[in-house]
Amino acid sequence: QKEVEQDPGPLSVPEGAIVSLNCTYSNSAFQYFMWYRQYSRKGPELLMYTYSSGNKEDGRFTAQVDKSSKYISLFIRDSQPSDSATYLCAMSADEVGYALNFGKGTSLLVTP
Amino acid sequence: GAVVSQHPSWVICKSGTSVKIECRSLDFQATTMFWYRQFPKQSLMLMATSNEGSKATYEQGVEKDKFLINHASLTLSTLTVTSAHPEDSSFYICSARPGLASSYEQYFGPGTRLTVT
Numbered sequence: 001q002k003e004v005e006q007d008p009g010p011l012s013v014p015e016g017a018i019v020s021l022n023c024t025y026s027n028s029a030f031q032y033f034m035w036y037r038q039y040s041r042k043g044p045e046l047l048m049y050t051y052s053s054g055n056k057e058d059g060r061f062t063a064q065v066d067k068s069s070k071y072i073s074l075f076i077r078d079s080q081p082s083d084s085a086t087y088l089c090a091m092s093a094d095e096v097g098y099a100l101n102f103g104k105g106t107s108l109l110v111t112p
Numbered sequence: 113g114a115v116v117s118q119h120p121s122w123v124i125c126k127s128g129t130s131v132k133i134e135c136r137s138l139d140f141q142a143t144t145m146f147w148y149r150q151f152p153k154q155s156l157m158l159m160a161t162s163n164e165g166s167k168a169t170y171e172q173g174v175e176k177d178k179f180l181i182n183h184a185s186l187t188l189s190t191l192t193v194t195s196a197h198p199e200d201s202s203f204y205i206c207s208a209r210p211g212l213a214s215s216y217e218q219y220f221g222p223g224t225r226l227t228v229t
């Protein structure tokens with residue numbers, strides 16, 4: 001079993017829809033949870049960072065972490081065509097010094 | 113700020129030749145740099161972690177004699193794919209982390225697409 005599981009999609013939604021992206025994980029030591037956005041043939045860029053369980057909101061983006069279920073989510077409100085990209089979840093067991101464990105990424109297409 | 117560049121962005125080479133990819137942090141000093149490989153529709157797979165001035169730490173299954181990593185300065189790391197084969201064709205991405213920064217503070221380069229013919 002891979003440490004981080006993420007449905008690769010593709011996920012297609014109409015503009016303005018609420019998008020829900022999810023990852024599950026198996027390593028209970030993970031405490032730091034990140035979401036990255038990656039456009040085609042580009043490097044990932046950090047969208048959201050969350051420590052331990054809870055919610056974090058930044059504009060149209062909300063990240064949720066449920067450590068008891070080993071489940072994290074990213075919600076995108078009022079989705080835009082410019083949100084079309086691959087979204088990768090990533091996790092780490094420690095704040096400093098540890099490499100990130102990435103999910104496969106979910107390909108999102110927002111249609112006008 | 114926090115810009116990481118990679119060069120070249122795309123390279124085609126013949127089987128058996130070697131290719132060097134550069135990763136530079138342009139506006140910060142990167143104590144640690146990471147090299148990832150990404151196949152189409154797959155996740156980023158960590159290949160190795162390098163700290164300035166010391167030998168790189170390779171992930172299990174990554175041949176250190178094939179993928180040579182040099183982190184000679186706080187702003188430059190290089191990955192050399194030696195004796196490249198078609199199965200080495202992939203998207204190689206580096207990331208750089210400022211000294212003692214949190215794990216999420218990794219700044220990714222734009223990637224290098226390697227095609228081995």
